[in-house]
Amino acid sequence: MRRSILLEVARRILPPRQAQLISKSFDVVGDIAVLRVPDGLGDERFRLAEGLLRVLPNVRVVLGQVSPVYGEYRLRRLEWLAGERRTETVHKEYGCLFRVDLARCYFSPRLQYERRRVAGRVKPGEVVVNMFAGVGCFSIIIAKHSDASVVYSIDLNPDAYKYMMENIRLNRLEGRVHALLGDAKDVIKRELLGVADRVLMPLPEKAYEYLEYAVEALKPGVGYIHYYDFVHVDRGEKLIDKVWSKVKRRLSGLGVLSRLVFGRVVRSVGPRWCQVVLDVEVHKR
Numbered sequence: 001m002r003r004s005i006l007l008e009v010a011r012r013i014l015p016p017r018q019a020q021l022i023s024k025s026f027d028v029v030g031d032i033a034v035l036r037v038p039d040g041l042g043d044e045r046f047r048l049a050e051g052l053l054r055v056l057p058n059v060r061v062v063l064g065q066v067s068p069v070y071g072e073y074r075l076r077r078l079e080w081l082a083g084e085r086r087t088e089t090v091h092k093e094y095g096c097l098f099r100v101d102l103a104r105c106y107f108s109p110r111l112q113y114e115r116r117r118v119a120g121r122v123k124p125g126e127v128v129v130n131m132f133a134g135v136g137c138f139s140i141i142i143a144k145h146s147d148a149s150v151v152y153s154i155d156l157n158p159d160a161y162k163y164m165m166e167n168i169r170l171n172r173l174e175g176r177v178h179a180l181l182g183d184a185k186d187v188i189k190r191e192l193l194g195v196a197d198r199v200l201m202p203l204p205e206k207a208y209e210y211l212e213y214a215v216e217a218l219k220p221g222v223g224y225i226h227y228y229d230f231v232h233v234d235r236g237e238k239l240i241d242k243v244w245s246k247v248k249r250r251l252s253g254l255g256v257l258s259r260l261v262f263g264r265v266v267r268s269v270g271p272r273w274c275q276v277v278l279d280v281e282v283h284k285r
Contacts, residue, residue, distance in 0.1 A: 060083050201228055
């Protein structure tokens with residue numbers, strides 16, 4: 001629906017040549033719409049944003065994304081286009097509330113199905129470690145929609161940590177979700193060795209590098225890792241098999257047995273690139 005709305009607005013407002021440049025989709029986080037603005041649109045981008053604002057009654061701000069995600073905090077440069085001049089909002093997802101500043105923290109509404117899916121895998125009494133938590137979305141949805149005993153929620157970005165703390169309070173999850181500031185590998189080595197039944201790794205840029213620390217966080221016995229990665233799409237390749245082959249070799253090198261429980265393509269992230277997730281069962285001595 002959003003895809004057709006944006007195209008309809010572009011075709012009504014812009015010259016045909018410029019309308020063809022517009023991305024077919026956009027994100028809505030809380031009451032903020034975020035567009036990918038193509039080069040060469042000029043001041044027409046403001047007219048496009050005003051047009052979108054008029055047809056989306058629940059949107060109060062339109063921002064343009066003018067850079068890809070960059071840096072260790074996974075930020076993106078944003079430009080104000082229409083509506084109120086702010087980048088902070090409150091987003092609602094599966095009965096949970098998330099306050100976030102899009103200019104200072106990473107947030108993707110496109111992972112909402114994945115967050116709920118993972119929460120549905122968590123068994124009663126489990127201890128969960130989320131290595132790359134952002135403002136706490138996976139962690140809070142797990143705590144709200146499962147009987148996990150505790151979720152340790154780690155992020156390196158001080159702003160994301162601040163919002164995570166606020167979101168824990170906002171969702172009344174004090175005592176069940178514990179926010180931890182720092183690099184996941186350091187936090188795990190310092191205070192979370194051998195505590196987890198399940199580990200989340202929702203940062204494709206770092207997941208492979210940090211597999212060792214995910215294993216170290218798991219208790220001895222049977223545990224689970226939710227591993228996310230980016231993969232290049234080559235013709236005829238089986239994407240899940242391609243990623244699993246790499247991950248299985250790495251886990252074997254770490255001295256643990258592993259089994260692929262489930263894998264899926266989460267979303268397309270660029271020409272011939274996809275994000276995938278593997279749910280991996282790990283047997284640790």
